[in-house]
Amino acid sequence: MSSQAQTADTLIHPGWIVPVIPHGDVLENHSIAITGERITAILPRQEAQAITAGRVIELPGHALLPGLVNSHGHAAMSLLRGYADDQPLMPWLQQHIWPAEAAHVSADFVRDGVELAIAEMIRSGTTTFSDMYFFPDACAETAQRLGMRCQITFPILDFPTVWARDADEYISKGLALRDDVKHSKLVTVGFGPHATYTVSEPNLAKVAVLAAELDVAVQIHLHETRGEVLLAVEQNGERPLDTLHRLGLLGPRTQCVHMTDLAQQDIELLAATGAHVVHCPQSNMKLASGSCPVGRLQARGVNVALGSDSAASNNDLNLFGEMQSAALLAKLHSEDATALPAADALAMATINGARALGLDERIGSLERDKLADMIAVDLSQPETQPLHNVLSQLVYACNGSQVTHSWIGGVQVMDGRQLRHIDLDALGSRTREWRSRIQARRSND
């Protein structure tokens, strides 16, 4: 803290600060100062007394940590939460989800679905989400209106949907959105080719050229099930990851989602190219897709982030649950209780997510000059007492409902669990209307 900066907009005195960088650190008796959109100081509480702040917040029973980064999802699908459960991936998609989407998805559906998703995400500690869904302009507009940070990877498919006719139209609409939000402080835009089994090679190659030219992110569902990999080998003679590599689509801008079926050669290729993996443990378990070998990926230095996937396959967007599931699943599958300890799970949900999304210079940890994307978690309730270990409590005992405060780019979006930019009563009414409409249509089928 330089001697000049003796003022701040907001000065917070939490019980504990978990900065995530340095890895595993927990600071006691420290304070954090915010001015504008940035963190201007993290310093011992005693030194912080010298700062004159517009607002001082005492949170003696709380931990302050970086806002969580949900690196994969389809936010608007929250309107289909619980619509079809206990189904395998392909029947779930083909017989339930895709027909419902064809009947109902519109810009209004996306606007309301994304608002519902953002309400849930902020209430459970997420401050940045990645989204891949139709009408991404409606998602971008909603996120900006509600003050939420997001990466949008606009969808690309070979076949027509409610949003576009063919790959060219998906791409041109998506790039138009990128132009529209290029000055946004909250929204970044990249490519979201759905999967290698739904986007042809010429279209994937086109994405590779454009993404390199524009230097933007590409997110794709990849190796979600063993069946997907086996079918690709049968039909194309190679694994989907190899196809992406051959087409020039694998590199440090690439976010590979799911990745349950991985041979050692796949892991080496990810490590060599610098591509990122987004692990979605609960969705993979619920759809019986398989399990991402997190430990083997980490051992080769591959960056692994965490995603919830959609509320239609999860059925929540709660990253505290995903952290716990990721840690427990890693221990079970490696038959090693020391695998993925609490600090590593928390890194996956914060700085690793920021890295995957190319935002790690701005968010993902609490450090001076980073954006003030942060949350306060109340550890004083029975569920997280006694407090032998702050990191353990956050990963293994919190369920997300202990998140009380949230800031995004220095703007407070939740205060004592009250959302500042969302009217939950009005949102509840619109959500119930969507339920009636969707159920009425279903009864007619």
Add this chain to the structure above:
Amino acid sequence: MSSQAQTADTLIHPGWIVPVIPHGDVLENHSIAITGERITAILPRQEAQAITAGRVIELPGHALLPGLVNSHGHAAMSLLRGYADDQPLMPWLQQHIWPAEAAHVSADFVRDGVELAIAEMIRSGTTTFSDMYFFPDACAETAQRLGMRCQITFPILDFPTVWARDADEYISKGLALRDDVKHSKLVTVGFGPHATYTVSEPNLAKVAVLAAELDVAVQIHLHETRGEVLLAVEQNGERPLDTLHRLGLLGPRTQCVHMTDLAQQDIELLAATGAHVVHCPQSNMKLASGSCPVGRLQARGVNVALGSDSAASNNDLNLFGEMQSAALLAKLHSEDATALPAADALAMATINGARALGLDERIGSLERDKLADMIAVDLSQPETQPLHNVLSQLVYACNGSQVTHSWIGGVQVMDGRQLRHIDLDALGSRTREWRSRIQARRSND
């Protein structure tokens, strides 16, 4: 509803009633009447208008369901929550948990730890728990004072601990407790031999004789890891389950906890003897112990209940989390997304638990003349909207913090998330004192 019973102590009008029996049912526009400790009617709301009640409760956004049954745990160990994480079972026990217990466990420790556990359990929907721990008299006294239902299976070990010197003393103290509480409406007492590797055959045989004579429950940790089973085969020439059977300990009063390593012969033996299995999915994952083959057990008609294990190995006592983990793990491990659907997971946490504990004629479902052990869950919040499917929402989207009301034997123990019999401030102070004491001792080691 007979025409005579036109009065009730309490009449509740919830949005939905999930009675658990019949399996999978969800009643809309129904009401439930309670008089004294029992449910006196479940009937269409219109007919319920004829009932004159002392208190009428409108819960239009809530589901009413049986209180959850946590069939395995060590409640007082909540004071060691997060004390030693990311460790395998044996080092965790031998280097961390057992030394801490030797230093700190007393009747006071148990009284405070059990109160902390009960606070967390009621807040997450549990109304009955099973407990196996030292100073079980302190647990019984605390449960009765706080109005909580429990089965206590008092611990039996070959070696001395803070509570008893040898197996005979464990048993005589435990049976004295059974005498003390024999008229209790809330507490039942059975035998809790720790495991086949900590209790000798003569002592297990003694338990078998006494349990048969007294007709009481026996709960034991069994087949928790493959290592336990392999070591038993090497040392005794038989699997632990076979040892129990040979000693006459396997029958419909027996509750086998964990059961991760099961051959088909084990499953047949469980089915033939009518012994129950208590599945603890999160604890088994966190300690990398293995995974209970729920689907194969159910296919042979074995009753499978659900337990949290202790907060020192979980690290919460939240059965909503266990239901979700059980369902997701069953799908992943059977590679079948239709495995353990929501209704089955809910049955495991309610009626199957009641069956395992021998309480299914009194609790575990909402039926006329059963005890009014029930909870209300608020489904109106963003996390559980839109409400396409009540059962899905309860199992896959609730995290326990949506439980708002709880009744045990007709007595309301929580109202709008306020605990009626527990002073959380006073409990918090005592919990923080235990933390200081435990950490001070650890620093001296």
